[in-house]
Amino acid sequence: MIETLLQAILEQVEQPKTDLEHNLRALLNEAVTKMDLVSRDEIERQKTALNNANQRLTELLLQVEALEQKIQNKK
Missing domain, CATH: 1.20.5 (Single alpha-helices involved in coiled-coils or other helix-helix interfaces)
Known part of the structure; x- marks a missing residue:
């Protein structure tokens, strides 16, 4: 039961990190595209x-x- 609870907490912590990483990558790609390198x-x-x-x-x-x-x- 404790392991299940810990697993659920870890999943909740990882999701915002994954979302943030995805959003930052999208922003960086957009910025590089706008630079017209x-x-x-x-x-x-x-x-x-x-x-x-x-x-x-x-x-x-x-x-x-x-x-x-x-x-x-x-x-």
């Missing part, structure tokens, strides 16, 4: 794209400088 893979892809764009920009700037120099030499 990106994956490391996406960051790496963006970094690669940015490096490629910077390299191309440098090439174009050199071409513009060369063309400007040609124009200056013709004057």
